[in-house]
Amino acid sequence: MKLYVCQEHIEKALDVVVDEYETFPVMEEVNNEISTTCEYCGERSAYMVANAGSNTK
Numbered sequence: 001m002k003l004y005v006c007q008e009h010i011e012k013a014l015d016v017v018v019d020e021y022e023t024f025p026v027m028e029e030v031n032n033e034i035s036t037t038c039e040y041c042g043e044r045s046a047y048m049v050a051n052a053g054s055n056t057k
Contacts, residue, residue, distance in 0.1 A: 004045035
């Protein structure tokens with residue numbers, strides 16, 4: 001699972017990963033060259049949050 005989120009929704013994404021996978025999430029800052037949007041509001045994403053077993057590259 002990977003969630004791309006803005007600064008406002010980072011806590012929500014962390015909670016979702018912890019609740020679903022019961023593991024500590026991986027959080028990476030999104031490179032400005034990547035034009036992804038927040039999963040929750042559609043604004044430009046600032047972070048990628050994933051479960052520890054997810055391929056984050």
